[in-house]
Amino acid sequence: MHAKVTHLRRFPGVLTGVLACSIALCLNPADTLARDAAGAPPSSPAPKAKRGGTGSPSTVPLTLADAVFLALRHNRTIRSAHIDRIAQKFDLRVAEDRFGPQFAVSGSVIRQRSAGLRTTGAEVAPSATIQLPTGATFGFAWANTLTEGGAGRTRSSVAEISVNQPLLRGGGVEVNMAPVRAARLSERINQLRLKATVSETIAQVILAYRDLLRAQEEAALADGAVGRARDLLAVNRALIAAGRMAEVEVVQTEADLENQRIRVLEAVKGLDAARLLLLDLLALDLGTAIVAQESTNPAKVAPDLTQAMDMALAERPDYLGQRLVVEQNRLGVTVTRNERLWDVSLFATGRLGRESVSGAGAESSRVSDMTAGLSLAIPLNGLRRDQPYVQASTALQTSELQLAAIRQGVEMQVRNSLTDINIRWRQLESARRARDLTQRAVDIEKEKLKVGRSSNFQVRALENDLRSVENQQLSAMIGYLNALTILDMQLGTTLSTWQITLAD
Secondary structure (H helix, E strand, C coil), X not given: CEEEECCXXXXXXXXXXCCCCCXXXXXXXXXXXXCCCCCCCCCCCCCCCEECCCCCEEEEEECHHHHHHHHHHHCHHHHHHHHHHHHHHHHHHHHHHHHCCEEEEEEEEEEEEECCEEEEEEEEEEEEEEECCCCCEEEEEEEEEEEEECCEEEEEEEEEEEEEEECCCCCCHHHHHHHHHHHHHHXXXXXXXXXXXXXXXXXXXXXXXXXXXXXXXXXXXHHHHHHHHHHHHHHHHHHHHCCCCCHHHHHHHHHHHHHHHHHHHHHHHHHHHHHHHHHHHHCCCCCCCEEECCCCCCXXXXXXXXXXXXXXXXXXXXXXXXXXXXXXXXXXXXXXXXXXXXXXXXXXXXXXXXXXXXXXXXXXXXXXXXXXXXXXXXXXXXCCCCHHHHHHHHHHHHHHHHHHHHHHHHHHHHHHHHHHHHHHHHHHHHHHHHHHHHHHHHHHXXXXXXXXXXXXXXXXXXXXXXXXXXXXXXXXXXXXXXXXXXXXXXXXXXXHHCCEXXXX
């Protein structure tokens, strides 16, 4: 099974797409945003590295869609899950071969010496057996023997046909098809596990990409703070030169500038750590200088609880997988209940062929034997026959309780996610307003400082507030986008959002 990116029809309903991380449901299709700033589809290859003046690679721009595409191709967890599917699909083939004909050939060659007589013998016996869904077993064997000794040569060629049909224990289509149905359910569970693995890995890549984006923005904000500190220092020196500010007041401004430079170094360190984490998830060269290129202006999403719950119950791999486990346990109850019955079977055998002896007493005879009957085996005591049934019954009840618990857990997660999304959007709006107002206050205070109506201390205090609200706005933006990604994963719609089809 491999990941293939195809075009999927989007369903109306729960969420609009936001930077390729939102849910594949749109309340208003006109409000759907592009998957990324450049509009690249998930299947687009990673962009080539930009080259510097020397011609060597410098930075590699990477969109979120590029990161998802590379993860599908290179991530080791996803590749390992695809490798596991090879053995899992073969297990299903083995189970479905239950009612296929089984062929075999047996044979032997012997040479014997006893009481001065030498005897040579050879035997070859091809055979075939087949089991029907009713439980009946048909067998065919063709035994050919040749014996040569002092008394002459003996030839035998006999075909034997046998049939055995259980009437109680081991009989019936429902019981005999149970192992095949259980294997098919296991295959569907394995497919859901692969879906969960790919979805979780894609979500990890998206969150790691956002960490890189956050680190880049933090580094840019730190650089901006350094620039503003330099501008303020230049204003201070101009005021000192004009005799309108004491020279000692510039010391604190210079100290603030050095502190901002320290923050730049810390931001660079965090940026490198985020880059390495994303490269590790993408299984790329850790020396690749990737740069996240994604919009940082998300749009509002208004998910509906009822539609979200319906989607989660229809798409969540853990919930769907547990439903299949319940079906498997019901099959187990059916099989173990049948094993408690008496063993009653109809059987018949027939042997047709010819035996011949050449030599002094040459003769030839025809073999034609038929046998039919009814076999019966009734256990009179013992609790071991009931043990598998009791275990299967309790396993069924336990799995049903687990299904109910998973369903309630899904609802709790979805409710929490919707609440989180709404609150984070309000936080983002407040952070945007606070940043704009603080920036305006800084600009006003700087103008007042130039005309001598403010102090250096007040400007530095407002500059510190501006740095704080800028980081607050960045955290609110990343938190909102991550909340959408988490909801996407909790609804089980990550693959449909990214138009990814897992095909055998």
